[in-house]
Amino acid sequence: MAEKIAENVYKIEKSGKMNVPGVVFASEKLMKSIEKDGKTIEQIKNVAQLPGIVEKSIIIPD
Numbered sequence: 783m784a785e786k787i788a789e790n791v792y793k794i795e796k797s798g799k800m801n802v803p804g805v806v807f808a809s810e811k812l813m814k815s816i817e818k819d820g821k822t823i824e825q826i827k828n829v830a831q832l833p834g835i836v837e838k839s840i841i842i843p844d
Contacts, residue, residue, distance in 0.1 A: 783817055786810075794823065800830040804839040812843060 784792040784806060792813055794804035804826035808816060816822045822841065830839035 783823060784813065786813075794826060794830075796830070798827070798831075800827055800839075801832075802830050802835050802838050804830050804841065807840070807842045 784794050787793045790807060790809055792806040792808065794806065796803045804823075806813065806816065806822075806826065826839050826841045829835070829841075
């Protein structure tokens with residue numbers, strides 16, 4: 783689902799209604815949890831569909 787593009791940086795390719803790709807900043811351990819829960823990936827894809835978004839949708843852990 784997410785492609786590792788650098789240490790602690792993952793890219794979610796543009797798909798469906800996404801206007802831009804998504805980028806996740808997370809450790810490998812956290813990324814496994816993110817992919818398992820599914821809600822975080824859904825959220826980044828939803829943000830990537832918003833009108834007026836430019837370049838990428840970014841998510842970082844709280």
